[in-house]
Amino acid sequence: MDELSNSFISIYVPNMGKEEDQQGEVVMKIDFSSVNVEYLIHVRDIAREDPEMAAPLLGMSPELASLLAQAPADYLAKIAQVKVPLIAARGDTVWWYRLFKALVEGNTEEVDAVLQAASLTVLS
Numbered sequence: 001m002d003e004l005s006n007s008f009i010s011i012y013v014p015n016m017g018k019e020e021d022q023q024g025e026v027v028m029k030i031d032f033s034s035v036n037v038e039y040l041i042h043v044r045d046i047a048r049e050d051p052e053m054a055a056p057l058l059g060m061s062p063e064l065a066s067l068l069a070q071a072p073a074d075y076l077a078k079i080a081q082v083k084v085p086l087i088a089a090r091g092d093t094v095w096w097y098r099l100f101k102a103l104v105e106g107n108t109e110e111v112d113a114v115l116q117a118a119s120l121t122v123l124s
Helices: 003-008 033-049 049-057 062-069 073-081 091-104 108-123
Strands: 017-020 026-028
Touching: 033 049, 033 062, 033 073, 049 062, 091 108
Parallel strands: none
Antiparallel strands: 017 026
16 A cells, blocks of 8 residues: 555645634534635636646636636635635546555555556646
């Protein structure tokens, strides 16, 4: 399993955890604000390079990618006010099932095959 964990990027989200609400119930505290900002700045940079190529990668129209490319970083930083995830898993549920099952089983060949298929699908 160590080989698999080294092939994925870990993202530290500092404000995650559980806390008690006013009624004393334990609730999950979710804060994806830093991930949202980092993601948007990164995809903005990709869109600046080539909006036509970036659009299918980002799951948006070329027009939207062009608008994103023009957004200043300080304006994108305002996205930090949004605590819920802005990034959603996309793709077929069969793909996700195969990936998670292979990860749990430590099947590196299947993980590689699924990831390769995903790359080809996104880039085509």
